[in-house]
Amino acid sequence: MKRVLVVDDEPQLLRALQINLRAEGYTVTVASNGTEALHLAASRPPDVLVLDLGLPDIDGTEVIRGIRGWSDMPIVVLSARHGSTDKVEALDAGADDYVTKPFGLDELLARLRAVERRSVHAAPGGIIDAGDLHIDLGASTVTRSGERIHLTPREWAVLQALVAHRGRLVTQRELLHSVWGPAYGEEAQYLRVYMAQLRRKLEPDPASPRHLITEAGRGYRFEAAEPTAAPSTAAEEPKADGPSTTPT
Template sequence: MKRVLVVDDEPQLLRALQLNLRAEGYAVAVATNGNEALRVSSSNPPDVLVLDLGLPDMEGAEVIRGIRGWSDMPIVVLSARHGSTDKVEALDAGADDYVTKPFGLDELLARLRAVERRSSHATTGGVIDAGELHINLGAATVTRDGQRVHLTPREWGVLQMLVANRGNLVTQRQLLQTVWGPAYSEETQYLRVYMAQLRRKLEADPGRPRHLITEAGQGYRFEE
């Protein structure tokens, strides 16, 4: 069953989309603001995201950029804004498609099927073996030397984002905005604490990490 996250602050539309998408065989999660969308997308990544641009706490384009820092999940924008500037901003931020309100359910379903076909998104089903670590992104589990490692939701959010971008730098800002929310984008001490915790749990020698690498003053990187 495909998982879809619908993000909109209009209660009636949200309920209608929940009912109709479930009737079409989707497992539906919902969020009513940008912070919640980033949190849910990170903790339980959907197969496709349906996102309104006009959210109460931030612009939808900010949500898109936050998610694109770690995932290529398909994103379909819903918006009452018909101007080309808004469409260009959303698409440049990383949206895959743009549907203007009002819209028909058949059109939305067709757009969802189209972006799912085009997508190379594999994050939710990814299994990574990195030395003594076995990480299953879809099941949200980690084992070290065959033993299950318990991670808190925040620890998992950080690890998931790093693993999804393994080999590449993930900036402090990207991690903070996606895992904690935009209001925490400058709280770098949070990352130092959580990275130390992750290293204690996952590294054979936390003082000389093999997998969770710090790029001084920039961010972090996961190496296999």
């Protein structure tokens, strides 16, 4: 039975989610503020965290950052904040998905199933060495210069999709469908956020990536071989005012 920690400061919504998720077979723990959420996530780690951003004591993005310091548990954000900047900030902090209020229970359940599949998905076997990177698809691990690199489930899913097709272009639509599901196809800002995060963690110089290459207006490519010269395509970083959905 899956364990879910639901964090929201609206008592009625918290109660409704508790009842409905239990009816779907989840073991539900609830919290109404960020401090309690951090305590419960550490003392009774859930299989998935459902988190509101507008908490009374600590903003939800800070809760995400706190948890990402030690755990890669899937995190689904629930928020009344509809702006692109808010979504990018939450994803950049380490959230795996973002659901805006009001929402339907069926949609939330589908998002939970999706992040659960990503977190337990058995990757195809294989070990790829790319410069100082050592990627073990079977074990779902990455090391850089011998040091283990912590990736969130969504970051790993993006990397896995690229590495599985190393050396060839993976279009934005293909990546979105593979990682987020068939309902996604135009949310290019999601990819920009996660590619920026992966480059910061895996590339010696994120501004001049050697392995995680952008093909402007088309998609991304993973190159295992070290280039003879730095590629001309620079890594794109999400802007503070929210990225455009125009492919880069």
